[in-house]
Amino acid sequence: MRRPLVAGNWKMHGSGAANAALLAEFELRLHSEWPVDIAVFPPFVYLADVARRLRDAAIDVGAQDVCAEPGGAFTGEIAAAMLKDVGCALVIVGHSERRRWNHEDDALVARKFAAASAAGLTPVLCIGETLEEREAGKTEAVVARQLDAVLAMNGVAPFARAVIAYEPVWAIGTGRNASPEQAQAVHAFVRRRIAQQNANIAGQARILYGGSVKAANAGELFAMPDVDGGLVGGASLVADEFYEICAAAAARHERV
Numbered sequence: 001m002r003r004p005l006v007a008g009n010w011k012m013h014g015s016g017a018a019n020a021a022l023l024a025e026f027e028l029r030l031h032s033e034w035p036v037d038i039a040v041f042p043p044f045v046y047l048a049d050v051a052r053r054l055r056d057a058a059i060d061v062g063a064q065d066v067c068a069e070p071g072g073a074f075t076g077e078i079a080a081a082m083l084k085d086v087g088c089a090l091v092i093v094g095h096s097e098r099r100r101w102n103h104e105d106d107a108l109v110a111r112k113f114a115a116a117s118a119a120g121l122t123p124v125l126c127i128g129e130t131l132e133e134r135e136a137g138k139t140e141a142v143v144a145r146q147l148d149a150v151l152a153m154n155g156v157a158p159f160a161r162a163v164i165a166y167e168p169v170w171a172i173g174t175g176r177n178a179s180p181e182q183a184q185a186v187h188a189f190v191r192r193r194i195a196q197q198n199a200n201i202a203g204q205a206r207i208l209y210g211g212s213v214k215a216a217n218a219g220e221l222f223a224m225p226d227v228d229g230g231l232v233g234g235a236s237l238v239a240d241e242f243y244e245i246c247a248a249a250a251a252r253h254e255r256v
């Protein structure tokens with residue numbers, strides 16, 4: 001059985017005081033016995049502080065990006081081992097905002113995935129099509145290309161642990177989430193593609209949905225058989241919303 005994961009991507013939001021307030025409010029309500037993994041992804045400069053705050057909590061900490069190189073003369077970059085050193089357990093690679101604004105291509109994302117895995121971090125690989133690509137009927141071709149680049153460089157074995165996040169670009173920050181059926185169709189496609197290499201690993205791989213997840217739609221999205229949780233942006237910054245989304249994931253687990 002796949003344990004659900006709810007991951008909060010804070011993007012470039014927060015401050016020392018705001019993070020402390022958000023976590024305090026969220027933690028107050030959290031049920032540590034819930035059968036769900038929870039992780040938050042603060043901006044780099046807050047990682048060490050958030051990791052310290054959450055040391056005894058049932059909440060993991062992850063980074064939003066990582067350098068593909070293990071270390072050296074790369075001004076402004078952060079190595080995977082450094083993330084591990086300050087208490088990170090996970091790292092997002094290939095978020096569509098980085099693919100777009102930082103011009104990250106599939107090859108670079110595959111190298112970042114490798115760097116994260118080598119350092120013992122769990123990569124959260126983001127894939128997803130733009131609206132134009134969906135309307136042109138290219139959704140499967142796009143996510144297959146994004147996934148295949150990582151599989152070609154890393155093999156299928158890391159997916160026993162690694163997480164995939166299907167985030168259709170048109171659903172991110174728009175308030176317009178994919179329907180549960182749309183999400184399920186792509187998640188099932190991704191799982192079949194991994195199964196072509198290893199059916200056992202495909203059954204273990206966690207595939208999250210991301211894009212305008214909120215308390216009001218989390219239940220129906222997580223009810224889909226191949227949706228193993230969510231990668232949540234805006235709603236992860238609101239303690240009540242994030243709590244309700246985690247509760248929806250916990251309820252799903254009990255039904256499986």
Ligand code: 13P
Pocket residue numbers: 009095167171172173174175210211212213231232233234235
């Ligand atoms: P929103 O939940 O704000 O749409 O963001 C989704 C996302 O990009 C998470 O990585």
